[in-house]
Amino acid sequence: MRTSNLGTVSYAPGQVPTDAAEMQRFFSSELQKIAASIAMLSLGHLDKTTVAPIKPRDGDIRYADGSNWNPGSGVGVYYYKGATSAWVFLG
Numbered sequence: 001m002r003t004s005n006l007g008t009v010s011y012a013p014g015q016v017p018t019d020a021a022e023m024q025r026f027f028s029s030e031l032q033k034i035a036a037s038i039a040m041l042s043l044g045h046l047d048k049t050t051v052a053p054i055k056p057r058d059g060d061i062r063y064a065d066g067s068n069w070n071p072g073s074g075v076g077v078y079y080y081k082g083a084t085s086a087w088v089f090l091g
Helices: 020-042
Strands: 061-064 076-081 086-089
Antiparallel strands (some): 061 076
């Protein structure tokens, strides 16, 4: 079983067990992973992004790593301004 990283906002569902006896443990684990992701979002956490989003939408916010993906001003937080199709550096 993969251990969940509580420092990230992403969620990937685990493999559903075929043994019905394992279902309670599985659902409990999945709910904990979902709750941890929601908690990180509510605290304003952003994971570093290493590649540009394929289809950014107006108002998207990303934390760019500044090396693999550098939208213009290096590492930092950016928002996507759809009217100009540009990532705007916030800091």
